[in-house]
Amino acid sequence: MNRMNRFLVVLLVLGLMLSLAGCGGDKKEPAKSGDQKLAGKTIRVLMANHPYPEALKKLIPEFEKKTGAKVNLESYTEDQLTQKLTVEFTSGKSNVDVFMTRPLQEGRLFTKNKWYEPLNAQIEKSGDWDWKDFPKSTADAVTYSGSINSVPIVTEWQTLFYRKDLFEKAGLKPPTTLEELEAAAKKLHNPDAGMYGIVSRGQRANAVTQLSSYLYNFGGDWIKDGKAVVDTPEAIKAFEYYGRLLHDYGPPGVTNMHWPQAQALMASGKVAMWTDASTLLAGLIDPAKSQVADKIGIAQFPAGPKGNHPFLVVPWAMSVSAQSQQKDAAWEFLKWASSKEVMVKAQLAGNTTSRTSIWNDAEVVKKLYPGLADDFKKVGPIATPYDRPLMTAVVEARDAIGEVIVKSIESGGKADLADAAKKAAAKVDELLNKAGEGKK
Amino acid sequence: MNEFIERNLRWLFPLPAVIFIVAMMAFPVIFTIGVSLTDWAMTTGGEPQFIGLKNYQDLLSDSRFYNAVWLTVYFTVLAVGVETVLGVGMALILNREFAGKDLAKGLLLLPMVATPVAIGLAWTLFYEPSIGLANYALQMLGLPASKWLASPNSVIPALAIVDIWQWTPMIALIVMAGLASLPQDPFEAAMVDGATPFQVFRFVTLPLLMPTILVAVILRGIDAFKTFDIILTMTAGGPGFASETLNIYAYNLGFGYFRFGMASTALVALLAVVLGGSLIVLWMRKRFDY
Numbered sequence: 001m002n003r004m005n006r007f008l009v010v011l012l013v014l015g016l017m018l019s020l021a022g023c024g025g026d027k028k029e030p031a032k033s034g035d036q037k038l039a040g041k042t043i044r045v046l047m048a049n050h051p052y053p054e055a056l057k058k059l060i061p062e063f064e065k066k067t068g069a070k071v072n073l074e075s076y077t078e079d080q081l082t083q084k085l086t087v088e089f090t091s092g093k094s095n096v097d098v099f100m101t102r103p104l105q106e107g108r109l110f111t112k113n114k115w116y117e118p119l120n121a122q123i124e125k126s127g128d129w130d131w132k133d134f135p136k137s138t139a140d141a142v143t144y145s146g147s148i149n150s151v152p153i154v155t156e157w158q159t160l161f162y163r164k165d166l167f168e169k170a171g172l173k174p175p176t177t178l179e180e181l182e183a184a185a186k187k188l189h190n191p192d193a194g195m196y197g198i199v200s201r202g203q204r205a206n207a208v209t210q211l212s213s214y215l216y217n218f219g220g221d222w223i224k225d226g227k228a229v230v231d232t233p234e235a236i237k238a239f240e241y242y243g244r245l246l247h248d249y250g251p252p253g254v255t256n257m258h259w260p261q262a263q264a265l266m267a268s269g270k271v272a273m274w275t276d277a278s279t280l281l282a283g284l285i286d287p288a289k290s291q292v293a294d295k296i297g298i299a300q301f302p303a304g305p306k307g308n309h310p311f312l313v314v315p316w317a318m319s320v321s322a323q324s325q326q327k328d329a330a331w332e333f334l335k336w337a338s339s340k341e342v343m344v345k346a347q348l349a350g351n352t353t354s355r356t357s358i359w360n361d362a363e364v365v366k367k368l369y370p371g372l373a374d375d376f377k378k379v380g381p382i383a384t385p386y387d388r389p390l391m392t393a394v395v396e397a398r399d400a401i402g403e404v405i406v407k408s409i410e411s412g413g414k415a416d417l418a419d420a421a422k423k424a425a426a427k428v429d430e431l432l433n434k435a436g437e438g439k440k
Numbered sequence: 441m442n443e444f445i446e447r448n449l450r451w452l453f454p455l456p457a458v459i460f461i462v463a464m465m466a467f468p469v470i471f472t473i474g475v476s477l478t479d480w481a482m483t484t485g486g487e488p489q490f491i492g493l494k495n496y497q498d499l500l501s502d503s504r505f506y507n508a509v510w511l512t513v514y515f516t517v518l519a520v521g522v523e524t525v526l527g528v529g530m531a532l533i534l535n536r537e538f539a540g541k542d543l544a545k546g547l548l549l550l551p552m553v554a555t556p557v558a559i560g561l562a563w564t565l566f567y568e569p570s571i572g573l574a575n576y577a578l579q580m581l582g583l584p585a586s587k588w589l590a591s592p593n594s595v596i597p598a599l600a601i602v603d604i605w606q607w608t609p610m611i612a613l614i615v616m617a618g619l620a621s622l623p624q625d626p627f628e629a630a631m632v633d634g635a636t637p638f639q640v641f642r643f644v645t646l647p648l649l650m651p652t653i654l655v656a657v658i659l660r661g662i663d664a665f666k667t668f669d670i671i672l673t674m675t676a677g678g679p680g681f682a683s684e685t686l687n688i689y690a691y692n693l694g695f696g697y698f699r700f701g702m703a704s705t706a707l708v709a710l711l712a713v714v715l716g717g718s719l720i721v722l723w724m725r726k727r728f729d730y
Contacts (some may be wrong), residue, residue: 086482086698109483109698112483112484113485180555204676204678204680204681251568251569251570252590253570253589253590255590255679256590256675268571270571392483392484393483393697395697395698396696396697398485399692399696402680406679406680407680410592426532432485433481434483
């Protein structure tokens, strides 16, 4: 390096330092708007990789400007988030203030370990934020023996995505019963031409939530009166149907598929139908991610022999951590993040949010994808409010039940599923009893 | 003071190292063994209780544990077996002089320095049954398509192929180092006696190389036994439990089910098996004088 170069480098470094100092100078005089009641506070927020926080991220600077708080947002995948929270909370010294949580998945686990800060008092005090705007079923999903542990942010329900163009060409109407669903899958299934009739999740534990609507429509359930009922004749029929459907008319390798794989196949135009949660529509109609963005139809999940009760659940809620050192600031953030104003923006960004007023807002509904709001209103009154067994050890139970699903898909529904289901039921019973939730 | 240091010099010098080893290695192992004797689980709430060897009893009556042990052994033997044969062959080829030898040696290092998660994702795409390259290649050769990771019969071989792709070069490199240090006299003697190249390999090269190969196999075997990231990213133990090895099983128990006591028990079992295996190999080395 000659002398001239060295001089230039020094100049460059000095320049950088000056510009950084300039940035620092800006921060000393925050814009004076709002009441700045959280000035100087830093709120640590843990979120999942999900479209809701994606929409939230863009709005956070507004919140920071208004309140003077600084928000530190961390994002993790679903399972990583649960692990991170569990490890931090177990240590007892977590400085997490607000976190996203899955009431059906970890609600009981976190309640049992007292990791949620009950929000009843705060909610009572915040009149115009309007707790009543959340439907009763979603409020129930986040309430544990009277204590409101989180605020529901997203709703989702089982729905049927289908290719409008293929249905039209084949002269088919969207199926309204499971029989018609199978017939349509059969008709559109043409693996030699790279087209598969239907896809749905087939990966062990992840398949469980997607089997649930099939299970309910065959008249089955997970748990009844503290005992597992996944081995009843109705449940076995559901297992058989699901396995046959995916084995005969599904893509190869379906037993390794979670929703990202299924979504990728559907978006690449290789599948005619997909049953999964309504929120996943966003990835199908985004022209940047989907080759069939303008050809996607939404239909109500088909009815089974025992009626139609697809799931409609609260997959995500937001909570204040019981170990937070600044619960008031945390609640301020949560209140803002679940306000109607923010939720409308999130809804228009592709989420299906949980406030009643948004779904009744004609202006908002007009801008949604055709069929979505209509499907939501049809499912609402008939829905089942859970999509997996409601218990503390739900992860382990899902693995046990998922094994039966995998077995059924691998054998096309022909294996001895009664035996496999009985084993799964015994395992779930054992877990229920261990956690004191069973009925011996 | 000075006198004290002077007198205890031989204790004082290694002290930092001893403290480090105790803190970083012995403590976690002892802590894990301790936890394995409790019923610590987040799903039951409350404080962990000491329950003696109950977890070990439960583990031994769990069919998933035996499944995991079998899969771990299957994966390790298959992967390391093929790697050894290919690795030794590769080393013998690279031991000759040819144009581009240095380039070839450099390329060998590539798979080893790639990050496991990236490898897992790339191979998952490669194996994807309907749009992946693997089946395309099979069909070009006129072979039937495979489900690769999605069938319980092919998932372990498919995972072993990834391990073989990544780690055969390591065996090759170790064996090459061994080849370079072999004495020349026995080879000359064999030539003089008129041995064929195969006979030279079978009766001279291989026996002389055996200690080196054994070291490579032990190192690789222990590593393959503990394979984690590749399996987690590619199958997470699926389909069903068809690729749930011991490490994945312990991970599921700990971070999936939050049963820390039971997960520690599974990890102690894993440690015991690895330790046992290593001891047997060491004993064999002495016994057969390699």
